[in-house]
Amino acid sequence: MPLTAPVQHIHGSDSAPLNYFLHAAGPAAAPTLTLDWIFTAICVLVCVIVGVLLIVAIHRRRANAPLDQLVQGNDGLRWIVIGVGLSVPVLVAMLVYALVTLNRVATPAETPALTITVTAYDWWWKVAYDDAADASLRFVTANEIHIPAGEPVRIKLKSADVIHTFWVPRLAGKTQAIPGQTNEQWLQADVPGVYRGQCSQFCGAQHAHMAFEVVAENRAEFAAWSAAQARVPASSNNANVSAGKTLFLDKCAGCHAVRGSDAQGAQAPDLTHLDSRRLIAAGTLTNTAENQLAWITGAQRIKPDSLMPGIALKREEAANLSAYLATLK
Ligand code: HEC
Ligand SMILES: [Cu+2]
Incomplete structure (x- = not known):
């Protein structure tokens, strides 16, 4: 197995066709999504109104009059009153709606089991x-x-x-x-x-x-x-698996735990059932034997500065380690 296998990066999940965030899938998300759309619509509308007024103002520019005269004139004051009179109720309504929505998603209808x-x-x-x-x-x-x-x-x-x-x-x-x-x-x-x-x-x-x-x-x-x-993963008498386990206890157990073994490290993901997971390295790679080895040897290439060092493995060590990791299901 080549240790330089190309790495398959994951972007988003493949499993659900509409798996992106503008499709709420539960009661804690739906009210905030509605709020999102309504607020977006209001903000777009405000931008459009301000833009139109600005264009109109530019086209109807008057001769150079001092600013305080413009504002004091009846016309200027009227626009200020209209602007404040429209904005305040809209902003207050948005505030009330946001508070009501926060309250709706604060606690679930039934107590979580x-x-x-x-x-x-x-x-x-x-x-x-x-x-x-x-x-x-x-x-x-x-x-x-x-x-x-x-x-x-x-x-x-x-x-x-x-x-x-x-x-x-x-x-x-x-x-x-x-x-x-x-x-x-x-x-x-x-x-x-x-x-x-x-x-x-x-x-x-x-x-x-x-x-x-x-x-x-x-x-x-x-x-x-x-x-x-x-459950604790079943142990195996296979010679490669045993060799892989010894290597694991030597090089990996300081950080990683596997329940039922001497590996009790607490500063890294628990690997007891590594094989059952869909992805590894926090959603970065699909969980295949190739990607596991690519990660173990090239963690610093795949996630530079991550807290797992890349660990050089000889071909035989890699095969044994893979055999052991495959038992963690
Ligand atoms: C210095 C501590 C350290 C050592 C030693 C170490 N790891 Fe890691 N390992 C980590 C950390 C931290 C992560 C999480 C990295 C991340 O996703 O940012 C990790 C992630 C992993 C993952 C992905 C787990 C998951 O579910 O996402 C695997 C598999 C793994 N390590 C295997 C090994 C193996 C095998 C060895 C020994 C050859 C080893 N590690 C040695 C710290 C370590
Ligand atoms: Cu973070």
Whole structure:
């Protein structure tokens, strides 16, 4: 397998035809989208009116009169009264509408049954299912948030380093992740699907490559996924897998954790079920064996300044490591 395989970058999700942010997919997003359109329309209208008045004014310019005379004249005063009289009610109406909308999306209609703790790191997302009533369903994953469709989910937001912002445009508004503080938001996907999310606050070199996905599934699929995530991956006696695991414990375990093994690093994505994820490196690459190796050896080429070093591997080491990573499903 060539280690210099071309890297396939991802831009947006392929799974849903209308997966872009102007299509709200849940009750926490729909009211703000309507507000968005109405505010945009008002702003465009204001620009057009101001533009037309300006053009008219330029064409009807009078001889050089001092400004205070122009304003004091009856004509000037009338326009000021009309301008203020129109703007104030419109601005007040927009303020009231914005407050009403904020209130509508502040809390879900029913109390969320599921809470997920998402911690932002430079430049990826830790996703902890740490609130399950059933302790056997507690686990940690990265950059891929599974939720049951059709119900509200509470997201607790933390940051491990700088200020990031959690944003799934089709499902809810933005909420900041601030070091030393826990913020909350809720989101809901009305139908199953994959919804792209993105850090929306500039947080350093790889801010643009700090994406994630929300995968909404029906209840049965979600239960199957979470049960699988909670399990420890099956071990293998295969010689290549064992050699790959030894290499992993030697070179990777200082940063990465794999549950059920001695790898307990906490500063990097949990790799226990790496193989189950759709994307790696926070939405940057599709999760294929080639891309995994391209990432491991070329992390600094793919995401310069990211907190994973590129790790040189001999051909045989790469094959063994791949064999081990393939067991993490
Ligand atoms: C110095 C700490 C460090 C070491 C050592 C390290 N990594 Fe990483 N790794 C990271 C960080 C941090 C990320 C997240 C980078 C990002 O997306 O910006 C990461 C991301 C990954 C990912 C993508 C995971 C995902 O779900 O997005 C894989 C796979 C991975 N590392 C494998 C390895 C392997 C295999 C080794 C050993 C050969 C290794 N790493 C060594 C810190 C490390
Ligand atoms: Cu960020």
